Amino acid sequence: MRVKSKKKLIVIFSIFLIAIGIIFYVFLKNNEVEALSKYGSRGDEVTQIQTKLKRWGYYNGNIDGIYGSQTQEAVRYFQRKNGLTVDGIAGPATLKAMGIYSSSSSSSLSSSNTSNVNLLARLIYGEARGEPYTGQVAVGAVVMNRVKSSSFPNTISGVIYQSGAFDAVSDGQINLSPDSTAKKAAQDAINGWDPSYGAIYYFNPSTATNKWIWSRPMTVTIGRHRFCK
Secondary structure (H helix, E strand, C coil): CHHHHHHHHHHHHHHHHHHHHHHHHHHHHHHHHHHCECCCCECHHHHHHHHHHHHCCCCCCCCCCECCHHHHHHHHHHHHHCCCCCCCCECHHHHHHHCCCCCCCCCCCCHHHHHHHHHHHHHHHHHHCCCCHHHHHHHHHHHHHHHHCCCCCCCHHHHHCCCCCCHHHHCCHHHCCCCHHHHHHHHHHHCCCCCCCCCCEEECCCCCCCHHHHCCCEEEEECCEEEEC
16 A cells, blocks of 8 residues: 555656646746737837837837837848848847847857957948948948948958958058947947948048049948948
């Protein structure tokens, strides 16, 4: 009888542990879902999402911290442009791509992304320090536009170190330590903000001597730089 009682207790205890495990798993999954910003969500994270998407030209609505249909469509647009799963939900991967870090996403950048941000920031600092912030982002955007173009290398480092592409590489300024503004501009460019309007070249009209660059169609002038295609 004692043996049977012990076996019965073991079975009951095992069932109890399995039940606890299932409850714990469901709890974690529910928390994971709730941690995502999606349609109907409200709060500071939604405000951050709207602010960044509006700055980059993906969102035209009010920054009110409410994840409505306009915010959802803006997130979808951002996801499509950045090669992410297009579901309209600001999950960990989407938040990371936006540069937003919270309990629902990784708290640190991947080593490859950190390397890209630092390299692009060094180029921006060497080429455009002292320029308006929008102009610094535009220089970074030119690099990103070249990465996307079949006429240039398909990596940030490949574009930057392409022979004769940038004066900052030729004169060694690429090796200077970038300031916080250049780093922020680099992250904004990588995240998709393009104040250059698709430009793949830029130059300073006051110092440019190359006749060919003057023939390129202009997209915008920011500070001392003229951006063109």
